[in-house]
Amino acid sequence: MKLVSSKNLSEYFIIVGCGRLGANLANTLSEEGGNVLIIDKNKEAFRKLSPSFGGLSVAGDGTDFDVLQEAQIDKANVLVVVTNNDNVNVMIAQIAREIFKVNRVIARLYDPERECVYREFGIDTICPAILSAKEIDKMLLRTGSTEKLDKTACELKEGTK
Ligand code: AMP
Numbered sequence: 001m002k003l004v005s006s007k008n009l010s011e012y013f014i015i016v017g018c019g020r021l022g023a024n025l026a027n028t029l030s031e032e033g034g035n036v037l038i039i040d041k042n043k044e045a046f047r048k049l050s051p052s053f054g055g056l057s058v059a060g061d062g063t064d065f066d067v068l069q070e071a072q073i074d075k076a077n078v079l080v081v082v083t084n085n086d087n088v089n090v091m092i093a094q095i096a097r098e099i100f101k102v103n104r105v106i107a108r109l110y111d112p113e114r115e116c117v118y119r120e121f122g123i124d125t126i127c128p129a130i131l132s133a134k135e136i137d138k139m140l141l142r143t144g145s146t147e148k149l150d151k152t153a154c155e156l157k158e159g160t161k
Pocket of ligand 1: 040061084088
């Protein structure tokens, strides 16, 4: 599934947190021709970006207004916050929505209990624990609890074997 369609090719994506998820997302969006900028407080994190990454990177704390302004957050159509800290993610997501009026804000939250609260503030949330539970549920439904899947998730994704 493509993340960037011809409809949102001209959109400006900001990602905060260049960890495993953030870097992966930035690489994919950039490969698909998206206009991407990624922020991380640790510049070593940018090593996770692929050599062909065509976007920009800013080293700095995503809660810092100067950093967000350097990233031209006021021009962002989409902001994805995936640092490893729920409080930081929520703070940045709220700054983006309330102050800079970013249209689409998506935040990762490790704590499933908080998810619905932030939805009310117009912040979309993804919760790895809930997503994983749903996937496990789907796997068990597909095969029953005693049988193993005949293909691994990777093989299914790549359409191999
Ligand atoms: P991961 O745990 O692999 O998803 O990585 C999370 C990333 O978020 C790491 O590269 C951290 O350096 C980064 N990070 C954590 N807090 C902040 C922050 N306040 N601003 C920018 N990046 C951050």
